[in-house]
Amino acid sequence: MEFLHWTIKKLCQAVMDKTYSPNHLLADKYKVEKVLGDGNYGIVYLCKELKSNRKCVVKQMRKSKKKENEQLYIQETNVLRFLNHPSIPKLIETFTYEKTKFFSMQFIEGDNLDDLLFSKEKRFTEIEALLSFKGLLEIISYIHEKGIAHGDIRIPNVMIGDDKLYLIDFGLTQYLQSGMEKNTVQDDYYDLGDFLLFLLYSTFDTKSKKNQPWTEELNLHTGTTNILKKLLQIDKPYDNITDIIKDTHQIIEDLSN
Structure with missing residues (x-):
């Protein structure tokens, strides 16, 4: 029974949380290069920002965890906007694409x-x-x-x-x-x-x-x-x-x- 519950949960997550492939264009601004991470609350991409032609990181919040993610999204983006330190990535912007919340931030080479x-x-x-x-x-x-x-x-x-x-x-x-x-x-x-x-x-x-x-x-x-x-x-x-x-x-x- 537990395994069945886990399987259904994963299938629902796969349907709701679309993962975008390389070369996909997010919000006509960010071209996906690859997936950097796939965590419990979000999917992280390495992207190229078309306007500046620079690399950046884009985080997609999971629809399947909308209730938890609403607060996490607000908190993480507010903290990144507030902090100003050379060893902490800078927030670029928040945006919505295909009814999903995203935010972009500075890419750290390393x-x-x-x-x-x-x-x-x-x-x-x-x-x-x-x-x-x-x-x-x-x-x-x-x-x-x-x-x-x-x-x-x-x-x-x-x-x-x-x-x-x-x-x-x-x-x-x-x-x-x-x-x-x-x-x-x-x-x-x-x-x-x-x-x-x-x-x-x-x-x-x-x-x-x-x-x-x-x-x-x-x-x-x-x-x-x-x-x-x-x-x-x-x-x-x-x-x-x-x-x-x-x-x-x-x-x-x-x-x-």
């Missing part, structure tokens, strides 16, 4: 860290991991100052291009409201800890794996271990992101000497 780690097998030394982590901390610090938590800090949502770090996908952002602020910020901190662990594990020899905790498997600077323990709430968590940046900078200096 690779996401999920592809770099698992497809291209990129390896990060401890200092390289910390440098990338520090770059991400500075972006998160900016959005927190603007009263926003990202809510989805994962390696697929972090990109590297021209040796610069970028943060994408603001579909699960939350506004930092009084009373909820501390927990929401701590969720971002926890995700930052997970992010750093992914980078640090890139040089781990899987042949020697013995199902030990990361504190035993990874040979890290004491300060790096302390940062991770606070972010992952093993030890008393950080109260603010300024202290995380300061501690990270100190360890980078120590490892550089």
